Structures are given as C-alpha cells and as structure tokens.
Amino acid sequence: MPESRRSEFGEFLRSRREKLAPDARMLKTGRRRRTPGLRREEVAELAGIGVDWYVRLEQGRTVSPSEATLDALAQALRLSKAEAAHLRTLARGDDARAFVPESVPPAIERMVSRLPLPAYITGRRWDILAWNRAAQDLFGFGRVAQANRNVLLFMFTEPSAQALFGSTWADEARRMIALFRATHDLHASDPAFVALVEHLRSASPPFAKWWKAHDVRGPGSGQKVLVHPKRGVERYEYATFQANDDPALKLAIYTPL
Numbered sequence: 001m002p003e004s005r006r007s008e009f010g011e012f013l014r015s016r017r018e019k020l021a022p023d024a025r026m027l028k029t030g031r032r033r034r035t036p037g038l039r040r041e042e043v044a045e046l047a048g049i050g051v052d053w054y055v056r057l058e059q060g061r062t063v064s065p066s067e068a069t070l071d072a073l074a075q076a077l078r079l080s081k082a083e084a085a086h087l088r089t090l091a092r093g094d095d096a097r098a099f100v101p102e103s104v105p106p107a108i109e110r111m112v113s114r115l116p117l118p119a120y121i122t123g124r125r126w127d128i129l130a131w132n133r134a135a136q137d138l139f140g141f142g143r144v145a146q147a148n149r150n151v152l153l154f155m156f157t158e159p160s161a162q163a164l165f166g167s168t169w170a171d172e173a174r175r176m177i178a179l180f181r182a183t184h185d186l187h188a189s190d191p192a193f194v195a196l197v198e199h200l201r202s203a204s205p206p207f208a209k210w211w212k213a214h215d216v217r218g219p220g221s222g223q224k225v226l227v228h229p230k231r232g233v234e235r236y237e238y239a240t241f242q243a244n245d246d247p248a249l250k251l252a253i254y255t256p257l
Contacts, residue, residue, distance in 0.1 A: 008185040009090040010060035015214035016077040017043050017058075046076035065091055082218035086182050099192040104130045105245045117253055118236075124248035125192055126151040126180060138228065138254065139164070150196065152180060156204035166227040173206065178215040185216075223257070 018037035038046075044054040049069060056063050057073075065073070070091055074084040102123040104112075109130050112119050118138045120131035128149040131141050140160055141149060148157060155161050155173055162169050187193045201208040221239040228234055236254040243249040 005090050005092075005186075005188075006060035008060075008188045009087070010058045012087065012090060012185065012214055012216070013043075013058045013073070013077070016079060016083065019213075020077055043073075043076050047072040049073075080217070082182070083216050085218065086185070086216045089182075090185060099125060099187060099190045101127065102129060102246060102248055104249065105243075108243060108245065108249070108251075112251065115253070117255055119251060119253045121243075122151060122250050122252065124183065124187075125196060126183075128154070129249070135254075138226065152176060152196070152200055152207075153203075156200055156207045163229070164226050166225070166233075168225050170206070172224065174210050174215070175217070177207065177210050177213075178217040179219060181211075181214065181216045182218065224254075 017040070020038050022038060022042070040055055040058065041051045044051040047054065047069070049072065053063070057065060067088075070084075070088055073079075074087060077083075079087060104121050108121065112121060112130055113132050115132055116134065118132070118134040120135045120139070120141065121129045123129055128141055128144075128151060131139070136142050139154070141154070143160075144154060144158060148154065155165075155176055165172050184193055184197065197211070201211065219240060221237065224236050224238055226234050226236060235257045237257060238252060238254050241251045241253075243251065
C-alpha cells in the first residue's frame with residue numbers, strides 16, 4: 001500500500017469502527033464501554049484476524065492486506081457497497097497522479113453551451129470549469145469569484161447556495177462531503193487537495209464538523225429541490241457523466257420535473 005494511502009486507510013477503518021454499535025448477538029464481552037463503537041480487538045475477532053495485525057492496519061503502518069482480509073474487514077464493519085469499494089481502492093498499490101488543473105476541450109464546451117437544460121463541467125477536485133446559460137440562471141456560477149469556483153466552496157462559503165438549497169441544504173451538503181471523500185482520500189497528500197480542505201475547514205464550521213465523520217458514498221443520479229430567486233421552489237432530476245477525452249471531467253445535467 002502506498003505511503004500516501006496508509007493514513008487514509010487507517011483513518012477510514014477507525015471511523016467505521018467507531019460508528020458501529022456493539023451487537024450483543026455477535027460479541028459477548030461484559031465490559032463497560034467508555035467510548036462509542038467497537039473496540040479494536042472486537043473488530044479483529046469479527047474479521048478473524050490477529051489483534052496486532054488489525055492495530056497495524058488502523059495505525060497506517062506498512063502492511064499489505066490481502067483481498068480475503070479486506071473482505072473480512074468489510075463484513076465485520078458492515079460496510080456499504082460504496083464503503084467496501086473505497087476500502088479496496090485505498091488498499092491498492094497504484095498511486096494517484098499529481099493534480100493538474102484540467103481544461104475543457106472546445107467541442108465539449110460548445111456542446112454544453114448549446115444544451116437547453118442547466119449543465120456544467122467539473123474536474124477531479126470538483127472545480128467548476130464550464131457551464132451554460134441555464135446553469136448560470138440557476139446557480140449563478142459566473143457571479144462567484146474565480147478562486148471559489150469549486151462545488152464545495154460554492155456550497156459551503158457562498159450565501160447564495162444556502163438560499164438556493166433552502167431547507168435541504170444541510171442534507172445536500174453532507175451528501176456532497178461523502179461523495180467528495182471517496183475522491184479526496186486517493187489524493188489526500190496532494191497540495192491542491194490539502195489546500196482545498198484546509199480552506200473549507202477554516203471557512204465553514206459545518207464542513208469541519210461533518211468532514212470528521214469520514215462518511216463515504218458512491219455517485220448516482222437523484223433529485224434536488226431548489227429555490228430559484230424568481231421562480232420559487234423547483235424540483236430537478238440530476239445525472240452525471242464522464243468525458244472520454246479526460247475521465248476526470250464530469251458533466252452534470254439538471255432536468256426540471
């Protein structure tokens with residue numbers, strides 16, 4: 001496991017362990033608990049591995065878990081499908097390339113500009129790279145300072161975002177953090193990702209609080225309720241697509257219901 005991944009792997013294990021409530025049907029210890037979640041030795045027992053081995057994994061020390069060990073840990077910690085996939089990705093031996101700001105190919109930018117539905121392009125770090133007129137009307141990305149044209153910075157530092165999402169802002173913000181976590185942990189030591197997270201932590205107490213939860217979820221389509229400043233409450237379906245030119249580029253399209 002690459003050095004840059006070991007600490008994130010260990011932190012992810014610890015966060016899932018601390019969230020998992022003890023099950024009396026599976027564990028019979030009888031000892032009083034002073035901290036939430038399972039103990040390290042209990043996870044090791046459930047996974048069928050040595051306690052010292054598990055402690056080394058959680059501490060981010062130089063160890064290489066097998067596929068069988070990863071499967072056992074995912075089952076012991078009751079990971080979701082997205083969480084189990086994230087655990088395996090962190091354990092893989094390949095390391096992520098250094099972040100370089102992306103550029104949108106002209107053909108894709110022209111296509112987006114001609115779409116009648118709100119649409120925008122983001123990069124690997126969730127920077128907002130291009131958007132069309134309908135997206136400008138809905139999100140107002142053009143009014144955001146260029147340094148803050150990032151989905152998370154927009155969500156957590158722009159007052160217009162809270163107004164746009166209204167009563168659903170907190171749920172949507174936490175969902176975004178869990179989605180971004182899956183990407184961030186693969187680039188946790190990259191200066192560009194470090195700077196983004198530190199900026200968000202200092203600028204937004206809700207982000208700092210929810211980031212500690214280390215929640216992870218996979219991408220998918222869904223619905224959002226937005227409050228347009230002139231048209232009022234609107235409901236949209238959204239979906240995202242990767243570009244063949246550069247898989248780091250993602251197209252998001254919103255369809256009004």
